[in-house]
Amino acid sequence: MPDEKIAVVTGGNKGIGFGICRSLASQGIRTILTARDVAKGEIAKEQLKQEGLEIIFHPLDVTDENSIDSLASFSAREFGKLDILINNAAIRKDAGMMGLDVPVEIVREMMETNLYGPLMLCQALAPLLKKSAAGRIVNVSSGMGSLAGMGGGSPAYRITKTALNAMTKVLASEFRGTGVLVNCCHPGWVRTDMGGRGASKSIDEGADTPVWLALLSKDGPTGGYFQDRKPMPW
Numbered sequence: 001m002p003d004e005k006i007a008v009v010t011g012g013n014k015g016i017g018f019g020i021c022r023s024l025a026s027q028g029i030r031t032i033l034t035a036r037d038v039a040k041g042e043i044a045k046e047q048l049k050q051e052g053l054e055i056i057f058h059p060l061d062v063t064d065e066n067s068i069d070s071l072a073s074f075s076a077r078e079f080g081k082l083d084i085l086i087n088n089a090a091i092r093k094d095a096g097m098m099g100l101d102v103p104v105e106i107v108r109e110m111m112e113t114n115l116y117g118p119l120m121l122c123q124a125l126a127p128l129l130k131k132s133a134a135g136r137i138v139n140v141s142s143g144m145g146s147l148a149g150m151g152g153g154s155p156a157y158r159i160t161k162t163a164l165n166a167m168t169k170v171l172a173s174e175f176r177g178t179g180v181l182v183n184c185c186h187p188g189w190v191r192t193d194m195g196g197r198g199a200s201k202s203i204d205e206g207a208d209t210p211v212w213l214a215l216l217s218k219d220g221p222t223g224g225y226f227q228d229r230k231p232m233p234w
């Protein structure tokens with residue numbers, strides 16, 4: 001179908017990314033669920049199939065340039081454009097650590113996944129997004145990246161998410177006039193492996209704002225930071 005929307009979701013095998021894939025696919029969007037672990041990605045695809053949802057799986061490790069190139073080539077070959085990129089994949093390896101003692105290797109590793117990965121994906125997929133009538137980039141950030149509410153603890157996670165927010169504004173500015181809208185969001189505290197069982201939101205609730213941003217109309221916002229579909233302080 002020529003006007004079919006195509007979406008790429010990173011870290012789609014579980015958690016909020018899986019919820020985003022389910023929501024997009026159930027709204028008729030051709031969704032490419034990506035995961036760094038092929039077996040986990042195939043299981044997630046099968047799970048959605050059993051729910052009556054057809055999705056596409058493609059391997060993607062967001063820290064690996066060759067893996068990103070392979071996804072970009074696949075998307076170009078199969079669809080010739082991309083409508084939605086959701087940078088959801090992230091790691092959090094510094095729980096309980098403080099800025100004064102966090103090993104720099106951990107900060108570096110988290111920057112690779114939480115910042116450089118999304119940046120490389122935006123760069124690699126920009127030509128395809130510009131071919132869309134309604135290109136959308138959604139960076140799944142965190143309230144912990146907000147400078148307005150910044151505190152101590154989990155320093156690497158906070159820094160990577162603040163940097164992702166900055167990247168959102170930079171790219172929103174650079175994409176202006178192309179039809180591509182770039183926004184970031186805090187999904188809320190969500191019951192996933194990262195959020196833990198005591199979190200207040202379900203996976204479907206966590207997926208709501210990212211999916212809303214992915215489907216913004218052409219007069220929608222760009223360069224914004226949202227929670228529960230409302231702007232939040234940077």
Ligand SMILES: NC(=O)c1ccc[n+]([C@@H]2O[C@H](COP(=O)([O-])OP(=O)(O)OC[C@H]3O[C@@H](n4cnc5c(N)ncnc54)[C@H](OP(=O)(O)O)[C@@H]3O)[C@@H](O)[C@H]2O)c1
Nearest residue numbers: 011015016036061062088089090142189190192193194195
């Ligand atoms: N849960 C919360 O309360 C909460 C709150 C604020 C923000 N967030 C943000 O929401 C997003 C999703 O979080 P979540 O709670 O769903 O986390 P999660 O359950 O830990 O899932 C993280 C996903 O990212 C993937 N991933 C990690 N490194 C990757 C890499 N190098 N390449 C590709 N995929 C990779 C994981 O794959 P594997 O399964 O292979 O590890 C997994 O699919 C993250 O950006 C997180 O920072 C979450």
